[in-house]
Amino acid sequence: MSRKIRYGMVGGGRGAFIGGVHRIAANIDGQIELVCGAFSSDPEKSKASGADFFLAPGRCYGSFEEMILAEKALPADQRMDFISIVTPNHMHFAPAKMALENGFHVLSDKPATFNLAEARELAGLVQQTGHLYGLTHNYTGYPLVKQAREMVRDGLLGKIRKVVVEYPQGWLATRLEDSGQKQAAWRTDPARSGAAGCVGDIGTHAENLAEYITGLHIKELAADLTSFVEGRLLDDDANILLRFDNGAKGVLHCSQISVGEENGLNIRIYGERGGLEWHQKEPNTLLLKWLDKPTEILRTGNGYLGATAAANTRTPASHPEGYLEAFANIYRNFANHIRATHAGTDPSALVLDYPKIQDGIRGMAFIEAVVASSKQNAAWTPVIA
Numbered sequence: 001m002s003r004k005i006r007y008g009m010v011g012g013g014r015g016a017f018i019g020g021v022h023r024i025a026a027n028i029d030g031q032i033e034l035v036c037g038a039f040s041s042d043p044e045k046s047k048a049s050g051a052d053f054f055l056a057p058g059r060c061y062g063s064f065e066e067m068i069l070a071e072k073a074l075p076a077d078q079r080m081d082f083i084s085i086v087t088p089n090h091m092h093f094a095p096a097k098m099a100l101e102n103g104f105h106v107l108s109d110k111p112a113t114f115n116l117a118e119a120r121e122l123a124g125l126v127q128q129t130g131h132l133y134g135l136t137h138n139y140t141g142y143p144l145v146k147q148a149r150e151m152v153r154d155g156l157l158g159k160i161r162k163v164v165v166e167y168p169q170g171w172l173a174t175r176l177e178d179s180g181q182k183q184a185a186w187r188t189d190p191a192r193s194g195a196a197g198c199v200g201d202i203g204t205h206a207e208n209l210a211e212y213i214t215g216l217h218i219k220e221l222a223a224d225l226t227s228f229v230e231g232r233l234l235d236d237d238a239n240i241l242l243r244f245d246n247g248a249k250g251v252l253h254c255s256q257i258s259v260g261e262e263n264g265l266n267i268r269i270y271g272e273r274g275g276l277e278w279h280q281k282e283p284n285t286l287l288l289k290w291l292d293k294p295t296e297i298l299r300t301g302n303g304y305l306g307a308t309a310a311a312n313t314r315t316p317a318s319h320p321e322g323y324l325e326a327f328a329n330i331y332r333n334f335a336n337h338i339r340a341t342h343a344g345t346d347p348s349a350l351v352l353d354y355p356k357i358q359d360g361i362r363g364m365a366f367i368e369a370v371v372a373s374s375k376q377n378a379a380w381t382p383v384i385a
Contacts, residue, residue, distance in 0.1 A: 001339045001342050001343060004031055005031060005032045005081050005335040005338055005339065006035045006079070006080045006081050007026065007032060007033070007034060007080055007082050007083065008035065008036040008037050008059075008071060009023070009034060009037040009083070009084045010037070010039075010064045010067070010083055010085045010086065010091075010095045011039065011085065011087035011088075012039055012049075012084075012086040013037075013040040013046055013048075014040070014045060014048065014049050014052065015182060016086065018109060019039070019086040021323075021327060022084055022086050022136070022327070023053070024327075025324055025325075025327030025328040025330075026084070026328070026331045028331075028332075029328060031332060031336075032331060032335050034053060035055070035059060036059035036060070036067060036071060036080055037050055037055065037060060037061065038062065038064040038067040039060070041063075043061075043062030043063070046061060047060045064083075064095040065098065068095070068099055068104065069102070071104070072102050072103060072104075080104065081338055082099075082104055082106060082107055082132070082334075082338065083095060083099045084107050084108075085108040085109060087109070088192045088193070089111060089114050089186075089194050090114045090191065090193075090194070092108050092109070092112060092113050092118075093114060093121075096108055096113075096122055096133070097121070097122065097125060099131075100125045100126065101125065101129070104131065105132040105133070105338055106131070106132070106133045106134070107133075107330075107331070108134070108135055108360075109136050110135050110136060110137055110204055110205070110355075110360070111194070111200055111204050111364060112357065112359075112360025112361070112363060112364060113364060114194045115194060115195065115368070116361070116364040116365055116368050118364075119357070119361045119363075119364040120361060122357055122360070123360075132338060132341065133357045133360075134330065134334040134354050134355060134356060135354075135356065135360045136327065137208040137209075137212070137359060138327040139205055139208075139280060139326065140208065140209065140330070140354075140355060141325070141326030141328070141329035142278075142280075142283045142312075142326045143284075143312045143321055144283060144284065144285070144298065144300055144305075145209070145213060145326075146312055146353070147286060147298065147305050147306055147308070147309040148286055149212060149214075149308075150306045151276065151288070151306075152214055152215065152269065152271070152276075153215055156271075156273075157269065157270070157274040157275065157276065158271040158272030159246065159248075159271055160244070160269060160270070161248050161270055161272065162249055162270040163244065163248060163269050163270075164251050164267070164268045165206045165207075165209060165250070165252050165253075165265075165266070165267040166252075166253045166254070166265070166266050167203065167206045167255075167264065167265045168254070168258035168261040169202065169255065169256045169258060169261050169264070170255075170256070170259045170262070171184075171256060172188070172229065172236050173256075173259045175231065175232070177189075177232075187201050187234075188232055188236075189233070189234075190233050195367060195368065196225075196235055196371055197227075197232070197233075197234025197235045197236060197256075198234070198235050198236050198238055198254055198255060198256045199225065199254060199370050202254050202256070202265075203238055203366075203367075203370070204363040205265065206252050206265065207363060207366045208355065208359060209267055210250065210252070210267060211359075211362065212359075213267065214244070214269060216244040216245055216246050217245045217362070217383070218242050218243070218244060218245075218366065219245045219382065220242075220369075220381060220382045220383060221241060221242050221243070221252075221366075221369055221373055221380070221381060222373055223240040223241075223370040223371075223373040224238070224240070224374055225370065225371070226238075228257045229257065235374075236255070236256045237254075237255040237256070237257050237258075238254050238255070238370065239253055240370060262281070264279075265279075265280035266278065266279040266281075274288065274291065275289040276288050277289070283300075283320075283321065283322065284299055284321055285298070285299060285300075286298040286299075299317060299318075300313055300317065300321045301313050301316050301318070301319065301321070308350065308353065311350050312329045329354075330354045330355070333351050333352070333353055333354040334354050336351045337351050337352065337354075361385045362385045365383050365384055365385040366383055369383045369384070
């Protein structure tokens with residue numbers, strides 16, 4: 001396919017946060033172009049947002065339904081190839097379902113859907129239609145996260161025994177949602193966020209990162225959820241014990257009331273022979289720890305890293321690889337999978353390295369198990385994906 005991959009965006013108009021991040025990430029490699037969108041539930045705002053991006057007025061739609069049907073009617077050499085969904089959680093399922101049913105691939109923000117039943121229905125549609133579905137668990141896109149995964153899977157650390165993953169933030173330590181702040185308002189609203197607040201928003205990132213690097217699945221968990229801010233309907237803090245399917249144990253802590261914390265995602269993994277440690281706030285450093293020799297410091301962009309890390313690195317050593325580049329790796333791999341599909345060729349393992357619908361199902365199953373466990377005074381609860 002000797003052209004750019006074309007996409008339409010659902011959500012992400014004026015005043016949105018994550019939509020801009022997606023657009024920058026999609027554009028970094030020059031392989032993907034935004035051709036249309038339904039950027040808001042308000043048709044006028046959607047059209048105004050499209051004008052901000054210099055889109056043709058006729059490709060700025062008043063709703064995702066209008067966009068999908070209109071794009072489907074266009075000639076194949078003009079219509080979008082996939083949709084990017086960047087809405088609050090309750091608006092993930094409907095456009096994804098309609099896009100798949102009408103011949104379009106889907107790349108969605110996380111969590112995949114509002115609840116587990118919707119995620120399972122999407123999985124059925126993905127299998128039935130043969131179209132692609134990706135999920136922007138963007139932290140899996142960092143080069144050194146991929147290096148960590150490769151080392152674990154090569155057995156460098158030995159059998160994994162313990163996983164500690166943390167995601168503390170402090171931005172919801174007060175009732176910010178009462179101030180009219182849009183991001184706080186929907187994330188603390190059960191009608192838009194779903195059954196969980198903090199756990200759905202950032203806890204699923206921690207869960208996904210732990211499973212991605214280790215290759216293990218969380219088998220069961222014991223969770224203690226709290227809404228510390230008075231009157232808040234959803235959790236703003238979670239402390240969770242984990243049991244993995246290989247016998248490893250873990251701890252997952254996520255919080256949005258940890259005053260002074262910004263975006264403190266970090267993970268430590270310990271095996272029989274070694275351990276590793278990675279922090280999202282310093283993503284270009286990976287610590288590799290040993291029983292009987294000094295800790296090694298691995299840095300992005302160096303020749304001693306593996307092929308997967310190298311393939312997902314854009315800048316020379318000492319030039320930081322950051323949040324936007326990690327996002328871009330997911331977009332690039334997803335677009336290259338679309339190219340392979342159109343060409344009728346088998347995609348490489350590198351191309352297939354992005355989160356898919358099964359990751360979405362696992363995330364939703366994790367949320368449901370956490371909520372159920374907490375309601376039963378932190379009873380051990382299976383994660384049934």
